[in-house]
Amino acid sequence: MEFAVAAFSAVAGVAVSKLNSVKGRPNTDARSISADLNSIKATMLDHADHVRPMSFLRAEYFAQLRALACDIEDCIDCFNAKMTTDADFADEIARLKESSKETTDRIHRFGFIPVQGAAAQESAVAVPAEIENLQCLMRGKHDADYLNCLLYFCLFPPNYHVRTKPLMRRWTAEGLVGREQSAVSNLDKFMESSIIRSTQKSSNGKVKRCQPTGDTIRQYISQRSMSENFILLCHGAAAEMPEGHPRRLSVHPCANVPLNLPESLSDVRTLAVFSTAAGDLDEHVLRFANYRVLRVLDLKECAHLSDGHIQAIYNQELMKYLSIKSGIIDRVPREIGKLNQLETLDLSGSPNCDDADGIVTVYKEVLLLPKLKHLLGRFQLSRRDFFVWRSDVERFLRANKSVLETLSGFVVGGRNGFQQLLSLMRRLRKVKIWCKSDASQENLGVLSSAITQYISDGAGAPHLKRSLSIDFGACPREFVDEIDAVAGKLDSLKLRGQLSRLPPFVAELSALEELCLWSTGLRWEVIREGLSFVGGLKYLKLIEDNLGLIDIWYDHLISIERLSIVFNDPMLIDITIQDGALPCLVSFHIICPQLLLLPGRALGIKIAHMTQLNEVALHPDVDVGIKAEWQRAVDGHTNRPVPVLLSIEGP
Numbered sequence: 001m002e003f004a005v006a007a008f009s010a011v012a013g014v015a016v017s018k019l020n021s022v023k024g025r026p027n028t029d030a031r032s033i034s035a036d037l038n039s040i041k042a043t044m045l046d047h048a049d050h051v052r053p054m055s056f057l058r059a060e061y062f063a064q065l066r067a068l069a070c071d072i073e074d075c076i077d078c079f080n081a082k083m084t085t086d087a088d089f090a091d092e093i094a095r096l097k098e099s100s101k102e103t104t105d106r107i108h109r110f111g112f113i114p115v116q117g118a119a120a121q122e123s124a125v126a127v128p129a130e131i132e133n134l135q136c137l138m139r140g141k142h143d144a145d146y147l148n149c150l151l152y153f154c155l156f157p158p159n160y161h162v163r164t165k166p167l168m169r170r171w172t173a174e175g176l177v178g179r180e181q182s183a184v185s186n187l188d189k190f191m192e193s194s195i196i197r198s199t200q201k202s203s204n205g206k207v208k209r210c211q212p213t214g215d216t217i218r219q220y221i222s223q224r225s226m227s228e229n230f231i232l233l234c235h236g237a238a239a240e241m242p243e244g245h246p247r248r249l250s251v252h253p254c255a256n257v258p259l260n261l262p263e264s265l266s267d268v269r270t271l272a273v274f275s276t277a278a279g280d281l282d283e284h285v286l287r288f289a290n291y292r293v294l295r296v297l298d299l300k301e302c303a304h305l306s307d308g309h310i311q312a313i314y315n316q317e318l319m320k321y322l323s324i325k326s327g328i329i330d331r332v333p334r335e336i337g338k339l340n341q342l343e344t345l346d347l348s349g350s351p352n353c354d355d356a357d358g359i360v361t362v363y364k365e366v367l368l369l370p371k372l373k374h375l376l377g378r379f380q381l382s383r384r385d386f387f388v389w390r391s392d393v394e395r396f397l398r399a400n401k402s403v404l405e406t407l408s409g410f411v412v413g414g415r416n417g418f419q420q421l422l423s424l425m426r427r428l429r430k431v432k433i434w435c436k437s438d439a440s441q442e443n444l445g446v447l448s449s450a451i452t453q454y455i456s457d458g459a460g461a462p463h464l465k466r467s468l469s470i471d472f473g474a475c476p477r478e479f480v481d482e483i484d485a486v487a488g489k490l491d492s493l494k495l496r497g498q499l500s501r502l503p504p505f506v507a508e509l510s511a512l513e514e515l516c517l518w519s520t521g522l523r524w525e526v527i528r529e530g531l532s533f534v535g536g537l538k539y540l541k542l543i544e545d546n547l548g549l550i551d552i553w554y555d556h557l558i559s560i561e562r563l564s565i566v567f568n569d570p571m572l573i574d575i576t577i578q579d580g581a582l583p584c585l586v587s588f589h590i591i592c593p594q595l596l597l598l599p600g601r602a603l604g605i606k607i608a609h610m611t612q613l614n615e616v617a618l619h620p621d622v623d624v625g626i627k628a629e630w631q632r633a634v635d636g637h638t639n640r641p642v643p644v645l646l647s648i649e650g651p
Helices: 001-020 030-050 059-080 086-110 117-125 128-143 145-155 164-174 180-192 216-225 307-313 332-339 383-399 418-424 442-457 524-530 623-635
Strands: 196-201 209-212 232-234 248-251 270-274 296-301 323-325 344-346 360-362 374-379 404-414 430-435 467-471 490-497 513-517 537-541 548-552 561-565 573-577 587-591 615-619 646-649
Touching: 059 086, 145 164, 145 216, 145 248, 164 180, 164 209, 164 296, 164 323, 180 209, 180 467, 209 216, 232 383, 374 383, 374 418, 383 418, 404 418, 404 442, 418 442, 430 442, 442 467, 442 524, 524 548, 615 623
Parallel strands: 232 248, 248 270, 270 296, 296 323, 323 344, 344 374, 360 374, 374 404, 404 430, 430 467, 467 490, 490 513, 513 537, 537 561, 548 573, 561 587, 587 615, 615 646
Antiparallel strands: 196 209
């Protein structure tokens, strides 16, 4: 039952911290409840450290404890959001004190005495070695929050490839981790323990999608999630409805199969809908007036949303994470200003598409959200708001009240908008920009100055990673030549659009680690010459069809660890990697569906000397004979462990 102990401890810890912020208020019993929660939490952790197995702690008992902690947290959050009056808050705290007393009395009454036969029954259950390792780690560090994060994987359908960045943002929004860096650390722990595996990596080595490792692991955490009533799964299959109100609801509708939904949705904190057809979804799920304390709403795969549904969403004042599929709405209403707790607004397109399908108009209320960190999609600022209300936004940004870190991204056209405000957003770490064909020279000039400022700001925060992506294919190429990166810092850069040369500012980015060039039309010799001053480049990705001969010598790109070359026409590209070249190369992706290039030829691609190499990736449609030649080269590599030959999809 270590999972139950850790799960409650993490939830109780959040509740206690919030109680401490209000327990000094008159006419409340918050101090008493805080003491009870601390005592229960300490007692459980003590038993978790010294008693194995934990079979005497019944699953339904921990479900009650979790519900109590969540009720307390909801009560505090509603009060802080001014959703309840002082009198109602005092009444609710009094009710929670009575509930806490009953729970505490029950603990003393039963005294953690083992239930006869339960220990033998639970000890007979096979526990995967990976779970045992995780339990030992938890007992050693008292780091309980990551176990709640693990149970969160039950929110997704079986064999679902979970996107890592949205997952970690949801953990943060739910309070399962205190900050985003903790979410990154937790996911790393899961990977290291082989509990969660990567199902898709980007060519720069970062995990993009993941899922539980094997059916045994998934079944184990699913059983734990069910026993703790952590997530209620509704997919049309007959299932016994657990007692109490669910906190997390995952809906997987099936055609012509009624959903087994709970009667009350008032305590649901997370709602995720996995629906591909409009007619398969029970309308009760989307009646957002039934929800009271939603923190996370994931409708990325839900195509059945009316204007009334969208409008009702903006009454969820505790919302922290909101995701809606691109194309469902073309504007974000002003009512979003009610969501003062919102941290992530994701209106991006399909996960399999690089570009979103449509442009969404936003009003000043989005930029004035005090806790918004991540704005994802293709946005443009309302023309009227820019001229009438610009001063409000400028004052907000100049006062450094905005906490926006991700702006991915916005479009630049003929109207004024984000480009005029970009230089005032001083906490940005990731920026993505699309330039339209109607982008005026004035706006492009403002944009180049704003980008220069963004790069310059990076020098003041060398410990923070900063990235920039610009799609300028529809506008004049001179635009990027006006960017100045002197005395600035950028860690990652992506350029998409026709170029006659590598922009001068790229050579000024001495700290640049990642570079992607997409459909620039540049020849290899031009790229190589332009990168001669970028000494620390670790990852280079080229999505080009006219590179010509790529000849890499021993003194070229000596710091490169990952090289990805993506092309469609095998007749327009030839690659020669000489002995001694790319000594630090770890990963080599050569992605072409009709690849003709082979390793180990006299003037071809030589990999035997690459002692760090551990990954070679090809397009899944490569000819069987070509793939076999690459496999033989990989199998004969002297490096240990032997590199793995992968087949991955192109962009």
